[in-house]
Amino acid sequence: MMGYGMMGGMMGNNFGGWYFGSFVWQILWLAIIVAVIYILMNSLSSGKKSEDMSLQILKERLARGEISQEEYIKLKDALSRS
Template sequence: MGWFGGVGMFVLMALVLAALVALVVVLARRAPQLPGQSDTARRILDERFARGEIDQEEYERRRDALTRAK
């Protein structure tokens, strides 16, 4: 095993590490959100409507925008 064997092993390990990092990134992006994260904006909107801070038209417009964003 000469000098090129050591460099080859280094390159192979770097490629394996890069593949693992790429796999983790892809899986993390595909993972569903934790429960409650997507409902936070809707809950705040519901509370603002219940307190009378926004009218029904504004509430429905924002609710529809949140639904489309999912």
């Protein structure tokens, strides 16, 4: 009599250790998906940061008196169009 069903115990417990291996692969795939989403979100939001930085520099120049109110408005409009 063979025991342990049809395979005669060939598979052993946890399918020969593959159960733990599949868990590791699941965690690895999840980490890859999270990393891709993180990279995409950062690349999409980087344009917004540079836009905010340009406007901040423009405001500082106005506050220091380097540019007039009219120049500020013109430059701000130009930044918002680009």
